[in-house]
Amino acid sequence: xxxxxxxxxxxxxxxxxxxxxxxxxxxxxxxxxxxxxxxxxxxxxxxxxxxxxxxxxxxxxxxxxxxxxxxxxxxxxxxxxxxxxxxxxxxxxxxxxxxxxxxxxxxxxxxxxxxxxxxxxxxxxxxxxxxxxxxxxxxxxxxxxxxxxxxxxxxxxxxxxxxxxxxxxxxxxxxxxxxxxxxxxxxxxxxxxxxxxxxxxxxxxxxxxxxxxxxxxxxxxxxxxxxxxxxxxxxxxxxxxxxxxxxxxxxxxxxxxxxxxxxxxxxxxxxxxxxxxxxxxxxxxxxxxxxxxxxxxxxxxxxxxxxxxxxxxxxxxxxxxxxxxxxxxxxxxxxxxxxxxxxxxxxxxxxxxxxxxxxxxxxxxxxxxxxxxxxxxxxxxxxxxxxxxxxxxxxxxxxxxxxxxxxxxxxxxxxxxxxxxxxxxxxxxxxxxxxxxxxxxxxxxxxxxxxxxxxxxxxxxxxxxxxxxxxxxxxxxxxxxxxxxxxxxxxxxxxxxxxxxxxxxxxxxxxxxxxx
Numbered sequence: 001x002x003x004x005x006x007x008x009x010x011x012x013x014x015x016x017x018x019x020x021x022x023x024x025x026x027x028x029x030x031x032x033x034x035x036x037x038x039x040x041x042x043x044x045x046x047x048x049x050x051x052x053x054x055x056x057x058x059x060x061x062x063x064x065x066x067x068x069x070x071x072x073x074x075x076x077x078x079x080x081x082x083x084x085x086x087x088x089x090x091x092x093x094x095x096x097x098x099x100x101x102x103x104x105x106x107x108x109x110x111x112x113x114x115x116x117x118x119x120x121x122x123x124x125x126x127x128x129x130x131x132x133x134x135x136x137x138x139x140x141x142x143x144x145x146x147x148x149x150x151x152x153x154x155x156x157x158x159x160x161x162x163x164x165x166x167x168x169x170x171x172x173x174x175x176x177x178x179x180x181x182x183x184x185x186x187x188x189x190x191x192x193x194x195x196x197x198x199x200x201x202x203x204x205x206x207x208x209x210x211x212x213x214x215x216x217x218x219x220x221x222x223x224x225x226x227x228x229x230x231x232x233x234x235x236x237x238x239x240x241x242x243x244x245x246x247x248x249x250x251x252x253x254x255x256x257x258x259x260x261x262x263x264x265x266x267x268x269x270x271x272x273x274x275x276x277x278x279x280x281x282x283x284x285x286x287x288x289x290x291x292x293x294x295x296x297x298x299x300x301x302x303x304x305x306x307x308x309x310x311x312x313x314x315x316x317x318x319x320x321x322x323x324x325x326x327x328x329x330x331x332x333x334x335x336x337x338x339x340x341x342x343x344x345x346x347x348x349x350x351x352x353x354x355x356x357x358x359x360x361x362x363x364x365x366x367x368x369x370x371x372x373x374x375x376x377x378x379x380x381x382x383x384x385x386x387x388x389x390x391x392x393x394x395x396x397x398x399x400x401x402x403x404x405x406x407x408x409x410x411x412x413x414x415x416x417x418x419x420x421x422x423x424x425x426x427x428x429x430x431x432x433x434x435x436x437x438x439x440x441x442x443x444x445x446x447x448x449x450x451x452x453x454x455x456x457x458x459x460x461x462x463x464x465x466x467x468x469x470x471x472x473x474x475x476x477x478x479x480x481x482x483x484x485x486x487x488x489x490x491x492x493x494x495x496x497x498x499x500x501x502x503x504x505x506x507x508x509x510x511x512x513x514x515x516x
Contacts, residue, residue: 012085015059016101019111020151022052023118027143030136038136039126045139046122052146053115059085060108086156097217100157105503106355106511107153110282113362114153114275116489118146120482121267124370127478128377130265132179138267141171145271152279158207158217161287165203165247168276169196172268180263181376188259195256199246203283206239210291222291223510230294237295240288241303248280250340251310254333261329262382266373269325273332274366278358281339285351289343289511296346301434303344304427308438310337311445318452324382325372327456328365331408334449335361335420341442342423345435350426351508356500357419360407360493364416367404367486371397374479375460378472384456389465394472398461400483405453407490410446414494420446 026048033041086102103111122139129135148167155161177189211217214227225233246253257277261269289296314334321327335357342354374397375390376382391398407414410421424446427439493499 012059012062013087015055015062016085016087016103016154019052019055019059019115020101020147020154022048022055023143023146023150026052027140027147030140030143033136035134035136038129038134041136042122042126042129042139045136045143046119046126048143049115049119049122049146052150053112053119056108056111056115059103060112088156091157091160095159096211096215097159098157100160100218101151101154102156102220103154104507105505106286106507107282108503109355109359109500110153110275110278110362111150113278113359114146114149116485117270117274117362117366118142120366120370120485121270124267124478124482127476130179130181130267132265138175138179138265141175142267142271144171145175145276149271149275149279153282156219158210158219158222158287158291160217161219161283162200162203162207165279165283166200168279169193169200172272172276175268175271176260176264179265179268181265182263184259185263188256188263191256192260195246195249195253199243199253202239202246203243206236206243209236209239219287219290224513225291225293228292228294233292233294234298235295237288237292237299240292240295241284241299244280244283244288245306246280247283248277248336248340249333250280250336251306251313251333254310257332258326258329261332261369262323262326266370266377269369269373270366273329273369274362277332277336278362281336281343281354281358284340284343285354285511289346289351293511300344300346303340304435304438307337307341307344308441308445310334310340311442312448315445315448315452319448319455321452322384324375324384324387324456324460325369326382327384327452328368328372331449331452332361332365334445335365335408335416337445338420338423338442341438342419342426345423345426345430346512347426347429348505348508348512349422349429351512352501352504353419353422353426355419355504355508356415356493356497357423359500360415360419360490363486363489363493364404364407364414367400367483367490368408370479370483370486371401371404374475375401384459386466387460388462391461392465393470394474396475397472400475400487402457402461403487404490405457407494409450409453412494415490415492417494418497 030041030045089099091097091099125135125139148164151164173189173193177186213232249257311334317330339354339357342350407416410416424439424442427435
């Protein structure tokens with residue numbers, strides 16, 4: 001058991017538990033609110049999500065004087081890593097499973113992003129509930145999703161990580177199937193579940209392989225692959241990589257994503273693209289590299305090739321898309337390809353590029369799906385051919401779409417630039433004919449990203465106005481409240497990437513040190 005004495009560090013431990021307990025309690029409270037008070041329940045859910053965000057900000061911002069063992073570990077370069085807080089409580093002692101949580105510079109940007117997007121989505125439901133079910137149930141499901149996603153980013157026990165990883169499965173299925181906007185929503189939800197269950201089986205096999213071989217599920221005790229043979233690490237990393245590739249999703253295991261996004265309600269798409277996909281890439285860093293570095297080094301060339309294939313395939317598919325949400329969904333395949341490329345290099349530059357790319361994609365794509373949902377709700381169609389002339393009929397909406405699109409294509413000064421640019425730089429730093437070739441192809445894929453987003457803007461915002469966008473309503477106040485934080489973050493991370501990168505330097509150096 002690891003609990004600090006009262007004081008600042010003890011208070012941080014309380015916050016670490018509260019960041020999971022508050023949304024879990026909120027989901028229960030919202031579910032118990034009478035059905036006749038549906039709007040009140042949505043307001044209550046937004047309140048709990050707001051408290052969770054405040055707790056997450058405090059957890060990340062408060063200084064720590066902690067210098068105790070536990071989550072402190074040292075890279076091969078002798079770099080000490082002391083996180084903000086750690087809680088390690090015995091949970092199932094006979095099986096050696098602990099309720100072990102911790103937060104550091106790798107996880108806290110994603111914790112903050114999850115808490116923020118949940119607040120924005122819960123607040124959005126107060127203003128507008130998609131057809132299909134009660135807003136109270138949808139808000140409760142959003143809070144359950146928050147618990148599962150946050151728990152995944154905080155877990156430091158492999159079994160606990162797996163449990164939180166699975167918590168999101170049924171709530172997201174229910175969101176897509178229950179509140180989706182298309183006739184194929186149930187089929188899309190089933191496809192999501194089947195793919196995710198396939199990945200879950202492989203993840204469980206990987207956890208079992210590691211725990212049996214090492215005799216512990218503690219991810220800190222396993223850091224650097226200590227206690228695991230090379231054969232075990234290769235087998236475990238293969239299982240982990242495929243499982244996380246399904247969740248991310250990474251090419252060629254991505255085919256569930258476009259259907260899920262196309263059919264999901266707006267808030268479902270925002271959570272799915274903004275943070276749920278990041279569970280896969282985060283797991284590849286924290287579990288894949290952290291527990292099986294020999295496997296990561298062995299698989300690096302294959303991961304690099306698959307990453308570039310995802311970048312090129314995603315861009316080429318986007319060039320052929322005629323539906324707005326489907327195009328944005330396929331763009332995620334390419335962007336996640338850049339994240340994977342950074343991870344595959346195994347360098348500190350590449351992994352940090354992946355981390356900032358994760359955050360940037362979550363912010364920008366969250367904004368894009370909010371905007372796509374608003375456009376579809378107003379025009380009653382997502383067909384690009386029917387949405388021309390938006391600049392003339394809804395200039396503010398067109399302007400926001402243009403801003404999000406150029407941020408996503410990687411314009412310098414906006415959040416999307418750093419992750420993609422430094423993934424390419426990391427490939428060049430890695431050196432050799434293979435990695436240099438991959439860097440060139442990835443850069444070409446980045447150019448194709450600009451092509452399909454500019455094509456999107458030409459078709460949607462320019463040209464003569466179509467009947468679908470004639471006389472559409474202006475942007476409402478609640479929409480401005482939901483979108484403004486994402487616009488500001490896109491600018492902030494683009495101009496000051498150290499907001500994401502500064503705290504991650506030491507833990508990333510510790511993780512990647514074992515790859516050399």
